[in-house]
Amino acid sequence: MKEELDTPAVLIDMDIVKENIQAYQKYCNGIGINLRPHIKTHKIPELAKLQLNEGAVGITCQKISEAEAIISEGGISDILITYNIIGQKKLMALKKLSKRANIAVVADSVYCLEGLSRAFEDSKKKLRVLVECDTGANRCGVISPSAALKLAKVISSNNNLIFGGLMTYPPISEPEKVNSFLAEAKDLIEKNGIKVETISIGGSPDMWKVKKIPIANEYRIGTYIFNDRSLLHRGVCKERDCALTVLATVVSTPTDYRAIVDAGSKVLTSDLFGLEDYGRVLSKPHLKICQLTEEHGTIISENPTGLKIGQQLKIIPNHACVVTNMLDSVIFVANEMPIKHQKVIARGKVW
Amino acid sequence: MKEELDTPAVLIDMDIVKENIQAYQKYCNGIGINLRPHIKTHKIPELAKLQLNEGAVGITCQKISEAEAIISEGGISDILITYNIIGQKKLMALKKLSKRANIAVVADSVYCLEGLSRAFEDSKKKLRVLVECDTGANRCGVISPSAALKLAKVISSNNNLIFGGLMTYPPISEPEKVNSFLAEAKDLIEKNGIKVETISIGGSPDMWKVKKIPIANEYRIGTYIFNDRSLLHRGVCKERDCALTVLATVVSTPTDYRAIVDAGSKVLTSDLFGLEDYGRVLSKPHLKICQLTEEHGTIISENPTGLKIGQQLKIIPNHACVVTNMLDSVIFVANEMPIKHQKVIARGKVW
Numbered sequence A, B: 001m002k003e004e005l006d007t008p009a010v011l012i013d014m015d016i017v018k019e020n021i022q023a024y025q026k027y028c029n030g031i032g033i034n035l036r037p038h039i040k041t042h043k044i045p046e047l048a049k050l051q052l053n054e055g056a057v058g059i060t061c062q063k064i065s066e067a068e069a070i071i072s073e074g075g076i077s078d079i080l081i082t083y084n085i086i087g088q089k090k091l092m093a094l095k096k097l098s099k100r101a102n103i104a105v106v107a108d109s110v111y112c113l114e115g116l117s118r119a120f121e122d123s124k125k126k127l128r129v130l131v132e133c134d135t136g137a138n139r140c141g142v143i144s145p146s147a148a149l150k151l152a153k154v155i156s157s158n159n160n161l162i163f164g165g166l167m168t169y170p171p172i173s174e175p176e177k178v179n180s181f182l183a184e185a186k187d188l189i190e191k192n193g194i195k196v197e198t199i200s201i202g203g204s205p206d207m208w209k210v211k212k213i214p215i216a217n218e219y220r221i222g223t224y225i226f227n228d229r230s231l232l233h234r235g236v237c238k239e240r241d242c243a244l245t246v247l248a249t250v251v252s253t254p255t256d257y258r259a260i261v262d263a264g265s266k267v268l269t270s271d272l273f274g275l276e277d278y279g280r281v282l283s284k285p286h287l288k289i290c291q292l293t294e295e296h297g298t299i300i301s302e303n304p305t306g307l308k309i310g311q312q313l314k315i316i317p318n319h320a321c322v323v324t325n326m327l328d329s330v331i332f333v334a335n336e337m338p339i340k341h342q343k344v345i346a347r348g349k350v351w
Helices: A014-029 A043-055 A063-070 A086-098 A110-119 A145-156 A175-191 A229-233 A320-326 B014-031 B047-056 B064-072 B086-096 B110-119 B145-156 B174-191 B229-233 B320-326
Strands: A009-013 A034-037 A058-063 A078-084 A103-105 A127-133 A162-167 A198-203 A219-222 A244-255 A258-261 A288-292 A295-300 A312-316 A329-334 A337-343 B008-014 B035-039 B060-062 B076-082 B102-107 B128-135 B161-168 B198-202 B218-221 B244-255 B256-263 B290-293 B298-299 B312-316 B328-336 B337-343
Touching: A009 A320, A014 A034, A034 A043, A043 A058, A043 A063, A043 B229, A058 B174, A063 A078, A063 A086, A063 A145, A063 A198, A078 B244, A078 B290, A086 A103, A086 B008, A103 A110, A103 B060, A110 A127, A110 A145, A110 A162, A127 A145, A127 A175, A127 A288, A145 A162, A145 A175, A162 A175, A175 A198, A198 B008, A219 A329, A219 B229, A244 B076, B008 B014, B014 B047, B035 B047, B035 B060, B047 B060, B047 B064, B047 B076, B064 B076, B086 B102, B086 B110, B102 B110, B102 B337, B110 B128, B110 B145, B110 B161, B128 B145, B128 B256, B145 B161, B145 B174, B161 B174, B161 B298, B174 B198, B244 B320
Parallel strands: A009 A329, A034 A219, A058 A078, A078 A103, A103 A127, A127 A162, A162 A198, A198 A219, B008 B328, B035 B218, B060 B076, B076 B102, B102 B128, B128 B161, B161 B198, B198 B218
Antiparallel strands: A009 A244, A244 A258, A244 A312, A258 A295, A288 A295, A329 A337, B008 B244, B244 B256, B244 B312, B256 B298, B290 B298, B328 B337
16 A cells, blocks of 8 residues: 555554554453453454454444444454443344344343343343443442342343343442442352352553452453553553554644644544543644644644644544544554555444 | 434434524525535535525535535535645545536645645636635634735736635634734735635624624535534524434433433534533433443433433534534434434545
């Protein structure tokens, strides 16, 4: 692929991708926890397969339609969908999908379980369901170990469902709280004669602190494959570990202290994640992307920017997972050379 | 179309769309200014045609690839691309496109003009170029009337280009400043024997205050076709004028005071526009969408939310233009009934 790269473009450095996958798989192997990468970050089956080949036990999807797109490419057969599946159309799609792969889902309410049960009533295969727990992140999930027990009982006494264990998206930097919630829930449930097979936790910010939640036996994580500026800022990775960059061109230099690039909120997104600006310009720490409009990024600097119109810049975005979602395709790079345009296969799969 | 609507989905109320188009066209007719709607908001040729049929003089696009997608659907022939076109591939695409429609572009540098000139060197048709002015919004544009004159001279003395006039995206609520910049630039340029045909301004926040910039003769505007929560918050429209809503389903109610819907930042986006939360839930002013993760929206309330799992809600997003960009298709609604799935034809046109 020798063509001039038009901008804005999302570049994926495959050398760094492979290093990231290997390094974290090695870490998980070392502490004896299963790794189940979340494909929401890349939405590309080829990358999911790299993760599986390195030792991941399966993948995580956030939506049935994403799982469908990934499965359709072949070669992937074990998927946890970490979402309450609600509504007739989604339930029917889930049932259909479960014939093509080993699918497990999560639930945090009797309402959700009743729907799942009805959908699998006449199915030969039972559906594996994990109970989602809110261990402090204030997202979905039952808010107490006793509520987890209640749902575990509903699942294990249901003919169409199998109790698969517990799942949570832990709050950042509160491992003790998470461990004690999950340990208490496991204990309660097992005292009731129900085996808690999987305890699945996850999250990129605490990816190197998994040992602090020893009750868990599965880790779900998305961003680690690319890393991004929010993880860089938290000290979770180094700049050289960032595999995804947005290539942009300077299109205007209204003053010596301001330049405009052709990457705005429709590529970089408005995700700030607690940061003050919209990305880090590689090798140019003096530049600040202070504002995004839809198709423009404004770069300012206390000293002259030194930027020229036509010049291309690489930007590490604040949040990699939402950037891949903005484009129909990304560009794979190896040995610092673009090697192919890659469709973001599971993008645009709304439900 | 009688199917159950799956969520998240973007609904476009065509009755409101038509009222919005008519009302603003009437306003522009009343004050004698040309209307050139920006299709970045909807990216759908069918809606652009409604705008043209009502009296718009042409459309605005932000990217060549968007213009290409719109033109390919037929019936649209007058397009202003409000972007500095930089780089060989884009210039060649622009040249090709200019054979299929009346295309004008903007420029704010000699660098940009040189590229445009080279691209149109052997073209039968000259390219119309407006000089972009930074009248205070700190985006692209020359920062002084004298710099505008300089570029107007370069354009009008170039064999491949035609000077089309001045263009700016004005700062919000500073009409006097904008008018005086543009009046001074026009005066300077015309004193040099160069006619300033078009003076194009725009922007939704000040859409009802156009008379305060009497020097302008063209208005570009995108959001008015749908309106959104940011305009609602500014008092520019009423809730009943909001044509675009995100349909979401409650998927979890962890407590009486918290509910989770299936619309997160991959549908509503993280655009805050100075607001504190991520959208307005229709008919439920007590609810606050306090947090978005990628596929979940967290709704909280001081009193019990009253929400049930499975319940569908309509949300007015903070910024309509970025929401249509998240999905491959939207759903047109008329008489409060869904009538068709409509592809967002110019979405994903990166450059």
